Amino acid sequence: MNIPRKPTDIELTSHYLSGRRTRVYSILGLSILLVAVIALATSVGSVHIPLLTTFRILLDKLPLVDIAQTWQSAIATIILEVRLPRVILAGLVGAALATAGATYQGLFRNPLADPYLIGVAQGASLGAVVGFLLPVTWHSFGFGIIPLLAFTGAMVSTIAVYLLARTGKTLPVTTLILAGVALGALLGSIVSYLVISSGEKMHGIIFWMMGSFSLSQWSEVTIVLPYVAVGTAVIIVFARLLNVMQLDEEQAQQLGVNVERLKIILLAAATLITAASVSFVGTIGFVGIIIPHAVRLIWGADHRFLLPLSVLTGAIFMILADLVARIVMAPTEIPIGVITAICGAPFFLYLLRRRKKVIF
């Protein structure tokens, strides 16, 4: 009988480790790419600013770096006050939606899950539409009432879904999804009715719902950043447990995971980063469902890599999509939701065809 040669310890760990090493290098590579994309996106626009100048202006802003000023201060203002906050906000929102999508997909063990599955989008839309229709124009912290109402709507609807789905001490995920879909449909129909009867405000509302970064300012970045940073960090800390959850809830419990607590922590973190994102820029679709799958196709399903890689890929993708949205038909801007689907879908379908392996 032909007995196969026994692989050694070293062989195994090298196979397993080389997979890990590749993904660590990918994280580093994508981080560098992200910086390059930020610079590219800030240099392109109605006023063309050379990439090198952009880099120098950005570097000059870093602490401990001092570069002799060879540019007009108006150029610096365009870069730092107009374009950079927009690019940074796009990156934050892309990262947040991709992370939230990956978290929901992992938590629900459902490839169709996206950040809006449990009512965040419909709640945010309803809040925003109410904001548009209110006769008052109330401002605080440098931004209007719409983000505030959108955020409130998102949180209230998710909490309602959570309370509806909760049975005793447990939270069955199928019930949660169904409650989310049903409440989402209810809120969605109210939104549709309000939009139809909104008269001349309809254009603004629809534009908001398809998403746009056109009015981004630093004040918005400073509000969204803490939510996204903290929420994403919390999710990544629990990445290993999310891997164990890919078995089933019973096995996860038997392997020492406090399943109910983990569900609440991850749902809360993912919902917060989604709500914070959509309340300023509208309910941008597609990114949250497609980016995590693309990352899974390329780098595998281990959440310890899937989540950081989704953060980076989501940010890069959203910055590029926003760049396309503002230059293709300049000076008219295209809603970003249109771009994310038009550019993202063919690429994703290409990945899907090229790697015919099980991804979920």
Next chain:
Amino acid sequence: MIELEMQNVSLGYNYQPVLEDITLRASPGQLVGIIGPNGSGKSTIIKALSRVISPISGKILLDRQDVVRIPRRELACLVGVVPQMPLLPSTFTAFEIVLMGRNPHLGLFQSEGPRDWSIAWEAMEKTATHLLASRRVNELSGGEIQCLLIARVLVQETKAILLDEPTANLDIGRQVEVLDLIKNLCTESNLTVLAALHDLNLAAQYCDRLLLINERRIHAEGTPTEVITDTNIKQVYGAENCVYTHPVNGLPTVLLSAKNNKPTGRQ
């Protein structure tokens, strides 16, 4: 070393009792088998001992400590479970699935290190699954997955192991291999082992003690010779006169014959 105990426990789902007034004890170095018809509650006992479900009444004790008071991660360091044919996520490799057994030993900010890798590798060698290490689990057969789950429970390094039909998907060669392995662990490492078994012959061959459950209660308890008798088998399974004595080791053996087959005479 750890002692598992159930005191007058009733178990069920949605307060509908499946099992009533169950009292049992499993001690280190002993292989205790739970036998009984389909749906009699063998898996329910395993779920209760691993705190996946909580008892309607009665107490479940681990070394005289109420299992409800033990935090889940600590419990998973004491009691490991080999579930019955679960669905495994197809995106993970066999090695990654086995490595998940290290989860209860790792803190929130820790990741598996070289020590965990070699523990996982050793367990895979023991269960003859090391050649499958880099295969994805959706490419594996039922028997291979069964062995993988046993490797995972070894990696968990628990003091007690609960097995739910560990031989259900195995061919007879593998059945003997797996149960030999479990039996050796039980006696050599002094583990407390409780296994729900379908196959009465394997139960008789390997278990030190058997619990026969039927109609929500313990029908009989004791050594295989005491439990697997013509009377008990007839009362629980309805099969008549099928218990014989194993020609080599004298343990009870169940041999079935079809109802309308007459004995063919070579007498």
